[in-house]
Amino acid sequence: MEQNTVYTAVQTGLCSGCGVCKGICPKGSISWERKNGLYTPQVNEELCVHCGVCASVCPGLGHRYEPAKSAAETVTGPVLACYNAWSLDAALRHVSASGGVVSTLIQKLLADGAYDGAFCLDSYDYREQLKTRLYTAEDAAAHWSASNAPKSRYLPVSHENAVAYMKEHRSARLIFVGTACAVRGLQAAMNKLNLDRGQYLFIGLFCDKVFNYNVISYFNDTYSPDSPLEALHFKNKESGGWPGDMKFFPKEGEPFYRPLADRMKAKAYFMPERCLYCIDKLNACADISLGDNYTGKDASKLGSNSVIIRTPAGESAWAVARSLLEIHEIGIGEIQNAQAIDYRLNNLYYGDLKAKTIDDHLDLxxxxxxxxxxxxxxxxMKADLKKLQAGAFYDTNPSVLYRQIEKDNKAPDPLVKFIKRCFNFLKRKLRRIAKNS
Ligand SMILES: Cc1cc2nc3c(=O)[nH]c(=O)nc-3n(C[C@H](O)[C@H](O)[C@H](O)COP(=O)(O)OP(=O)(O)OC[C@H]3O[C@@H](n4cnc5c(N)ncnc54)[C@H](O)[C@@H]3O)c2cc1C
Structure with a gap:
């Protein structure tokens, strides 16, 4: 197995599809291949000089944390202040994912000239791979909502354009928006290229997990079998307010909604394997991290954000935008509880089990x-991986998924349940005896 290219991450299921490797490759030797619902980097052996740059910036191969007293504290990362907040621009808030704080921050920071550009998305069409693109102050002022920037896409996004731009425009002051893997990859690229951390603002989205692209085919087949989907909003407040139902845009026929529950049900099956091993839900390396406000405080059907300000750069950005926001102070403990950080830490142990199958020294x-x-x-973990496998094969063999869903929804036979319980009890007992002897 190639040790010094992203091939390692792809072969072992650790690639998150962030695209940083493709953007930074000095030889342009990386291209995309769609397989099992994911766009993964392929290295052209004829062009590759094995310089190791792609592997060195790959966030799939491991995340690093500043040590703290407990696991929860470590993954929470640095905290200067925490808020629940939302945009005072009612129209923007309405079309946003949560409270519209990300859109407000970007628009204001670009308008004030604090940054030269921001890399965000511009489409709700998932027939092709999602890639961020550069927005300038003019774009953000005139076309933010019309250009389909707001809202969350729960899919892997390539940041290759952002990295290529950083490389070409070394003094540009830029804002990046992304999930934790993307933020970590972008920061690794920044370090590798010897760029100045001070010229970038990292807006980190809280992230539970992303889907893979097969979920779009599954939604299409299940809810719009007669017409291909041209676009999809993973959540839309038009139908019942925040958090919002899914909105489908078929090529033929009227747009329609499906309940949020349909999205949640698909979560267990359509996910890059890498998400199973990630514990960085709160995006610990960002300057400002944001998510939905699930704290139960300051909640509204119009939507609101929970926000963690982490760095002095984050503090300065917040100060610029605060006159456009309604803001309420909140404790970090409330955000940790609302985001179920303790539960998410189970991925830490999945990560350890996975690492052992690859290399004894690997620590994700x-x-x-x-x-x-x-x-x-x-x-x-074995049960979770089985579900993921079913979703990964959906594009080539959908029946695997339907069989798995049927199995998961079948009420367990009481006798089998009892035998399993006895077996697990015995296993625990034996393990304890072995440990004590
Ligand atoms: C994959 C994913 C998982 C998430 N999981 C959680 C969670 O578990 N808990 C939680 O509280 N919040 C989660 N969020 C965050 C939440 O959905 C909102 O994105 C966040 O609260 C910001 O809301 P907003 O109204 O301020 O954003 P908006 O004003 O609507 O702006 C959203 C911005 O994010 C950009 N964007 C959207 N999707 C992506 C993407 N995949 N990668 C990079 N940029 C993107 C858009 O271009 C836009 O600039 C998740 C978001 C994503 C993308």
Whole structure:
């Protein structure tokens, strides 16, 4: 196995599709291949000189944390202040994912000339791979909503254009928006290219997990079998307010909504494997991290954000935009609880089990104190991987998914359940005896 290219990440299921490797490759030797619902980088052996740059910036191969007392504290990252907030621009808030704070920050920071541009998305059409593109102050002022910038796309996004731009425009002051893997990849590229951290603002989205692109075919087949989907809003407030139902735009016929529950049901099956091993839900390396406000405080059907200000650059950006926001102070503990950080930490042990299958020295979450025995997660992880496999094959063999869903929804036979319980009890007992002897 190639050790010094992203091939390692692709072959082992650790690629998150962030595109940083493609943007930074000095030889242009990386292209995309869609396989199992994911766009993954392929290295052209004729062009590759094995310089190792792509592997060195790949966030799939591991995340590093500043050590703290507990696992929860470590993954929470630095915190200067926390708020619940929303945009005072009612129209913007309405078309946004949560409270419209990201859109407001970007528009204001560009309008004030604090940054030269921002890399964001501009489409709700998922028939092709999503890639961020550059917005300038003029774009953001005139076309933000019309250009389809707001809202969340729960799919892997390539940041290759952002990296290529950083490389070409070394003094440009830029804003990046992304999930934790993207932020980490972009920062690794910034370091590799010896760029100045001070000229960039990283707006980090909280992220539970993304889907893979097969989910779009599944939604299309299930909810719009007679017409291809031209666009999809993963959540839209028109139908019942925040958090919002999915809105489908078929090529023929009227747009229609499907309940949020349909999106949640698909989550277990359509996900890059890499998300199973990620614990950076709160985007610890960003300057400002934001998500939906699930704290139960300052909640509204119009939508609101929970916000963590992490760095002095984040503080300055916040100060610029605060007159355009309604803001309420909140504690970090409330955000941790609302985002179920303790539960998310189970991925830490999945990550350890996975790493052992690749290389004894690999640590996917360096610096995080371990508080549980990873072996106790083995069967849960196996079950989760089985579901993911069903979704990964959806484009080539959809029946695997339907069989898996049927199996998951079948009430367990009481006898089998009882035998399984006895077996697990015995296993735990034996493990304890072995440990004590
Ligand atoms: C994959 C994913 C998972 C998430 N999981 C959670 C979660 O578990 N808990 C939680 O509280 N919040 C989560 N969020 C964040 C939440 O959905 C909102 O994006 C966030 O609250 C910002 O809302 P807003 O109204 O301020 O954003 P808006 O004003 O609507 O702006 C959103 C901005 O994000 C950009 N964007 C959208 N999708 C992506 C993407 N995939 N990659 C890069 N940029 C993107 C858009 O271009 C736009 O600039 C997730 C977001 C994503 C993309």
């Amino acid at each position: 979450n360096t610096g995080v104190p371990r508080e549980k025995d990873s072996a106790s997660f083995r069967s849960a």
